[in-house]
Amino acid sequence: MSTLTAHRLATQPLEIAGHPVGGGSFALIAGPCAVESRDQVLAAAHAVRAAGATMFRGGAYKPRTSPHSFQGLGRDGLALLREARAHTGLPIVTECVDLRDLESVLEVADMVQIGARNMQNYALLSAVGQARRPVLLKRGLSSTLEELLLAAEYVLAEGNQAVVLCERGIRTFETSYRFTLDLAAIPVLKERTQLPVIVDPSHAAGRRELVGPLSRAAAAVGADGIIVEVHPDPDRAVCDGRQSLPTAAFAAYAREVAAAAALAGSTLSLPRRGLGVAALA
Amino acid sequence: MSTLTAHRLATQPLEIAGHPVGGGSFALIAGPCAVESRDQVLAAAHAVRAAGATMFRGGAYKPRTSPHSFQGLGRDGLALLREARAHTGLPIVTECVDLRDLESVLEVADMVQIGARNMQNYALLSAVGQARRPVLLKRGLSSTLEELLLAAEYVLAEGNQAVVLCERGIRTFETSYRFTLDLAAIPVLKERTQLPVIVDPSHAAGRRELVGPLSRAAAAVGADGIIVEVHPDPDRAVCDGRQSLPTAAFAAYAREVAAAAALAGSTLSLPRRGLGVAALA
């Protein structure tokens, strides 16, 4: 097994645009599934920053099961993400689905997301490995942990040591939710690698009622962070609105997550309560 | 769907031998996988009581995959469990695997456990339904939540309203642990029924290093309790020693669980620290 490279890494937390992830620093990465409009992105970015998010997420390129579904705003979406960073100072996490778009994505992304469908897209992994930008690597929806570590190895082998692993739910027979969030993956991965490991509760849950409980569990089990979907108006979202938290509920959510992370020895520093969004923005 | 019976239940927490479970009261059910000897049972029972367990578990009848494995001490095991209750006052949870043994089991058990393999053993479910003793019903290892609720219905339909559901891990392709603990099951079950829902982290983990993190997660996600394997000398246990917590570590474990349960609004009252085992026993 060739995870030796991984084991030598990251006795220090990774730093992503000046924000530490892992090593006791909890990352709260929040934002909409897809970039839809300037208003939507900026509203979401200001709201999640005010509530304590440490990075902003949003998809400009969306890998969709059907070719007839909305595929993202592409370069226009990237431009809006750049604007969100300029307004809020939050580092940007966004997905690259096609290596021909990687150069454009790198102009904006502080961390490049490789989605679950592309976990074994080795050409793309090698390309982000060469790019020397932090990579958020999501577990494939029926990948073993061994396979996830070996996929990370494709990035590491190119000399890029800044990989964050992400558990996002696996496929099982149960149909009450979209995917079965596999939280045992967190301690097992942390035994085998020093790479930070975060959790995406939104895609597993499939509906927002489950996101809070699963996020508390993820933080309590020892995750180094959470990446969660938040939208100013979830019921009008172009994708995954059903599983997005409304921005109005995000501050309370962040406090719950911070309390659970503290149980596992990880710190998420939140703005003091009482400060309104306006004050912080 | 016939879970209406379940829905009408349990606006009050269940009471098991005077101990409430659910409705904000967190149950910590601890003890060895199998009853092995008088010394082992009493040592375990005293230790877990001193550390704050609310019930004692131990198997006198063990359902084993192979007929050539240890099948439990049977009636001798039941007698030792009765003794443990007499010494500690802890209610006893023990499994019934054969309805011909049910009468004997009922002489000792404050809550009768129906294991995962028997979740759809309808003859046994109806029999414990008629027995009017609290029932701990474990989810089958590839049962849907719907099927778990319908299995509970076999007990409820006989007029026995005291059913505690238990998530214990489901079967997936991942081989790093025995079963994949499905913590989303907890909030989903609690939406659909008012029966208390607890978690068994030991069987899913398969090794004790994972039990602590999974237990924190289970409590944080909103479980009404945990049933966990604890042994005075796990390395010499006749079964499942690899996944058993040593009694020496149990007090610290209980404090972690209590803190995580508090995040989800559930209370596990623990003895004040500083009191030794001897003092409490």
Added chain:
Amino acid sequence: MSTLTAHRLATQPLEIAGHPVGGGSFALIAGPCAVESRDQVLAAAHAVRAAGATMFRGGAYKPRTSPHSFQGLGRDGLALLREARAHTGLPIVTECVDLRDLESVLEVADMVQIGARNMQNYALLSAVGQARRPVLLKRGLSSTLEELLLAAEYVLAEGNQAVVLCERGIRTFETSYRFTLDLAAIPVLKERTQLPVIVDPSHAAGRRELVGPLSRAAAAVGADGIIVEVHPDPDRAVCDGRQSLPTAAFAAYAREVAAAAALAGSTLSLPRRGLGVAALA
């Protein structure tokens, strides 16, 4: 691994009421999911015999996911099965779900079926082991082949060597059919044991359009037989009508199965074509 007992068995095919199964003799076990009425049972039994079935199946006791579903006619159903045997001479295969009913079932059953839900109901397995009647043991819906062999061992260990194993589909994430028929199980089981191995295509398919293709595949892969649901009027069946073949289509079905079995070196002797049902009945 304790399948040694199994390995010493059955260099000869098993004989069930004078009908060989395995060792080159293909068993075609057909009949309705549930015994519903005298007319239904006799019509089905005559039709499947005329078309070449070697045994008759029908459920008098039905294990149902919900306690509110039809649970079978019980003893009245057993009496109708006895009548079907008297009329057609076909050996009877019927399920026992509760060991308290075993004595009644043994008065009628030439082979006692243990269903998937009860594959690890060890009390029931031991009881049929002591009964010295052939046993049809279905694989649990998420049981490994190892576990199936060890469940068989519970019967074998009692001295009953007449066990027929049955693959009936396992649970996966796919929702286009009820279960995923795992045909690789047939050659793997036949490497590990000399017990005959048959296939139930009906429950896996969930609808009759798939039963023919899956049956051909099962016979071609090397199964020693098939157990299939056939009903005189499937659209009015009380259970599983959607997956039952109509009796009118059964003769053509049997010919397809026989041809596929021949490819794998197994013989199903069918009545000559041209003889009508009346002539044979």
Added chain:
Amino acid sequence: MSTLTAHRLATQPLEIAGHPVGGGSFALIAGPCAVESRDQVLAAAHAVRAAGATMFRGGAYKPRTSPHSFQGLGRDGLALLREARAHTGLPIVTECVDLRDLESVLEVADMVQIGARNMQNYALLSAVGQARRPVLLKRGLSSTLEELLLAAEYVLAEGNQAVVLCERGIRTFETSYRFTLDLAAIPVLKERTQLPVIVDPSHAAGRRELVGPLSRAAAAVGADGIIVEVHPDPDRAVCDGRQSLPTAAFAAYAREVAAAAALAGSTLSLPRRGLGVAALA
């Protein structure tokens, strides 16, 4: 659901370099997992052609779980495949794993394979859609049939109607073989689309003893073809030797497959027996 495009297709069988696939014509695609050397490729190609294969397969680019495993000979491998076609006249099936290699692959491939790991690599799917070359699309290892059809839609939507679907086993809990071959997928896909559907038994089996039985089953269930690994010296193969058939056994294998295909109404015409390899080559 957007499989309408698929439904309008292929009332005629697809033609791949003059060889029909589907519509009653059975394709037997055989060759080594990886192109290793000129000797190996030519020996394999001659042998499989002599035994009745209709196309030759071989990997020049290998997607490997670990970056440290053999990744294929690349362009040198493609050149050897071109030579194999020149010698035998067999159309070539080879995989493209990186869209930057697509142009090179198209210089050789009569059908471009998209592997299971890339089933949802939408950039690659669109690129082969634009290329107007037949595409062999393998089902992802935990993809639903719906997702496979929607992945095909990415190719079809670009105007490329020549897509062959391939079932190659899905991931389950069973560990006796690498993947669980899901043969019910064949009739279900054929209900929903008119695209030909073939089966890869080698990867599911993981060892050659199972390949024969699974191939018979695949042909009997109604597949339009099989893609199978064959190697002149499997024990020295650089990859997947354990599951490769030796060329010496391939003629007998092909006859078994042809007989099973005939049961489902599909024809694989084989060279007359008695002609040696030398005579045909």
